[in-house]
Amino acid sequence: SNxxxxxxxxxxxxxxxxxxxxIPIAITEASGMMVKDADGKTYYDCxxxxxxxxxxxNHPVVxxxxxxxLDSGLPLHTLDLTTPVKEAFVDELYQLLPAAFAxxxxxxxxxxxxxxxxxxAVKLVKTATGRRSMLSFQGGYHGMTHGALSLTGNLNPxxxxxxxMPEVHFLPYPxxxxxxxxxxxxxxxxxxxxxxxxxxSDPESGIxxxxxxxxxxxQGEGGVIPAPDEWLREMRRITKQNGIPLIMDEVxxxxxxxxxxxxxxxxxxxxxAVVLSKAIGGSLPLSVVVYSEELDVWEPGAHAGTFRGNQxxxxxxxxxxxxIRENRIDEHAAAIGxxxxxxLRQIGRLTSCIGDVRGRGLMIGVEIVxxxxxxxxxxxxxxRPDMAKAIQKACLERGLILELGGRHGSVVxxxxxxxxxxxxxxxxxxxxxxxxxxxxx
Ligand code: PMP
Numbered sequence: 001s002n003x004x005x006x007x008x009x010x011x012x013x014x015x016x017x018x019x020x021x022x023i024p025i026a027i028t029e030a031s032g033m034m035v036k037d038a039d040g041k042t043y044y045d046c047x048x049x050x051x052x053x054x055x056x057x058n059h060p061v062v063x064x065x066x067x068x069x070l071d072s073g074l075p076l077h078t079l080d081l082t083t084p085v086k087e088a089f090v091d092e093l094y095q096l097l098p099a100a101f102a103x104x105x106x107x108x109x110x111x112x113x114x115x116x117x118x119x120x121a122v123k124l125v126k127t128a129t130g131r132r133s134m135l136s137f138q139g140g141y142h143g144m145t146h147g148a149l150s151l152t153g154n155l156n157p158x159x160x161x162x163x164x165m166p167e168v169h170f171l172p173y174p175x176x177x178x179x180x181x182x183x184x185x186x187x188x189x190x191x192x193x194x195x196x197x198x199x200x201s202d203p204e205s206g207i208x209x210x211x212x213x214x215x216x217x218x219q220g221e222g223g224v225i226p227a228p229d230e231w232l233r234e235m236r237r238i239t240k241q242n243g244i245p246l247i248m249d250e251v252x253x254x255x256x257x258x259x260x261x262x263x264x265x266x267x268x269x270x271x272x273a274v275v276l277s278k279a280i281g282g283s284l285p286l287s288v289v290v291y292s293e294e295l296d297v298w299e300p301g302a303h304a305g306t307f308r309g310n311q312x313x314x315x316x317x318x319x320x321x322x323x324i325r326e327n328r329i330d331e332h333a334a335a336i337g338x339x340x341x342x343x344l345r346q347i348g349r350l351t352s353c354i355g356d357v358r359g360r361g362l363m364i365g366v367e368i369v370x371x372x373x374x375x376x377x378x379x380x381x382x383x384r385p386d387m388a389k390a391i392q393k394a395c396l397e398r399g400l401i402l403e404l405g406g407r408h409g410s411v412v413x414x415x416x417x418x419x420x421x422x423x424x425x426x427x428x429x430x431x432x433x434x435x436x437x438x439x440x441x
Contacts, residue, residue, distance in 0.1 A: 002026050002038045022392055023047070023401055030057035033417045033424060035401070044428050046402040046414045051220065051252045051363070054279040054329070055320055056417035062282045065319035066312050078309035080109055089314040092321045093280070096261050097290065101270050106296045109308035112285030114251035114277035115143025118214070120303055121275050121289045122147050125212035125245045127302070128295045133167035135213040135244070139175060139222030139407055142214060142249055151214055153222065154407065169207050171196050173219060174231045177356040177367060178378035178407075186228070193234040200242050212245040212273075217263035220252040223406030224358060224365025224413055229267035236269040245272040245295060251287070252363070255279040256324050256418050259334025259361030266360070282316030324418070330361075333418045336425060337361040340414065343429040351436045355381050362420065365405065366412040383408035387439055394435035400428060 005026035009017070025037040033056050035045045048056065055062060070076075074083060094102040108124075110116040126132060136142070136151040143149065149158050150165035158164060172180050174189035181191045199205045217232060219225040239246045248271040253263035255276075260266050262274065272295060277287035285307075324330060341359055344366055348354035355369035368388040369381035376382050388410045395402055403413045416428070 005038055019047075019403075022389070022404070023396060025396075032056040032059070033420055042399060043396070044400045044416070044424065044431070046400060046416045046428065048415055048417045049283060050278070050403070051257060051415040052278040052281075053283050054255050054257070054418045055282070055323060056419050057283075059320075059323070059419070061319045061323050062316045065282070065315045066284075069312055069315040074311055076311050077307075078311060079306065080304075080308045083309075083311060085311050085314050085318065086309070089318045089321075092318050092325075093276075093288075093290070096255075096321055096325060097274070098262075098265060098270065101274075101290075101292070104293050105290050106293050107288055107290045108298075108303060109305075110287045110289055110303075111305045111307050112287065112310070113143065114249075114275070114287055115145040115148040116305070117251065117275040117277050117287035117289050118142045118148040118151065118249060119145055121214070121247045121273050121291070122151070122212065123303060124273065124289065124291060124295055124298065125247065128245065128297045129209075129211045129243075131209050131211040133169060133208045133210045134165065135169050135171055135207075135210045137173040137215055137219070138170050138180075139173050139219050139225065140170075140214070140216060140249075141219070141221035143251075167208065169210070171199075173222070173225060174227050175219075175223075175225050177225075177358070178376075178380050180378060182379045184379075189228055189231045193231055193238070196235070197238045200238060200244075210242075210244050212247050213239050214247040214249055216249045216253065217266065218253050218258055218360050218363055220363065220413070220415075221405045223367065223411040224363055226258070226358060226360040226363075232264065232267040233269055236267075236271070247271065247273040247275065249275050251275055251277045252415075255321065256330035256333050257361055257363050257415075259330060259337055261324075261330050263360070279320060280317045281310070281313035282318075282320035284310060284313035284316050286310055286313035286317055329418045333361040336420060336422065337364065339422065340364060340416075340420075340425045340429070343425065344414075344432070347429065347433045347436065350433070351440060353384060353387055353436065353440055359414075362414075362416055362418055364414040366414075367406065368410045368412060383410035385409040388412055390439045391432075391435050394438050395431060398431045398435055400431045400435070402432075 029036040110120045140153045142151040172192045179188035248264045273291035344357045356367040373382040
């Protein structure tokens, strides 16, 4: 039963465990967007491995790719030696990336996690520029290792840790709902980007020449905040003007999640480096950084690591990428994500605690607020993380798994597998509506 597994987990696992506190179940079976717990109850999974499972759980093409690799006699562990699976994986990835980028790109395999890819990208731009400070964004999330944590905007996970990278400058992200300049919409992000431009050209700004800027085209953990395309084009222009490499963290947004293959493509920019993980391994652990060849100043051995050759992850990732490309899953995510967003906005109009519903493709956030409260310092209604938690719990009871995020933990996040159907959108929306109504009562 769930109780059996949870008690055993509580006894032995670190207190740092996070998901099990809000989603106290043991999963015994999973297929597509459904999971079953140890008590036999089924759930729609809108967490999907924190956005990893682009094709859902145990997709037949992924399972088959893993199985045939196992049966083929290929080695499963190869450090960073090359193999036929690796070559096909890189071919497929380069096919998905915009040609203007891929034609002059180098790839570095980085190890299992998104944070590994971020660490590599930061080391790379520091080496290439000979500089040491980094530009990151308020609300940004890049992982939990020392370097990645230094770049993460949220203070909570780094409060008790000394010795993080000291020279990280946090710039304002275009968060329209809570705009630090007290200007909504387009005016707000225009002021923000002007501020960034002036700050970077002001010798008295206190910012030493940065080695790079790292940015998410849609902030995920930070509360599902899509940056306007034109804002991202401004960041590209400003970084180019100042000779600062631009790193896109596409760990969560990559591979169709936002309705285009990579989220930076909505704006048409070409970054200097892209960090990829999560969906790239087809549910198995893998990360890479792909970057322009001008940045490739690394000496042999400059960035090593034992687990950079997970053949099963490459096979599963290859199958996933190919399926996404051949079946235009990115376009499906754009269309069906639009429908889910619209349904959630309708629910927002019929209930009273939903301040904002936003997203891109199948990366959607619902900000839970107190609409009777006084407007706060960032010009919006007070966040209600307690209600967001209650909604998450009410959804779980009704058979829907979703996650929270945002700077106050008050944003309900939906990251369903990209293969979600229209019927499933309706069923999820109905559960969510019922859960919000129950919490408001
Ligand atoms: N970057 C982004 C944008 C992420 O969303 C995450 C994980 N949620 C990471 C980096 C870190 O990835 P990992 O947890 O695999 O280290």
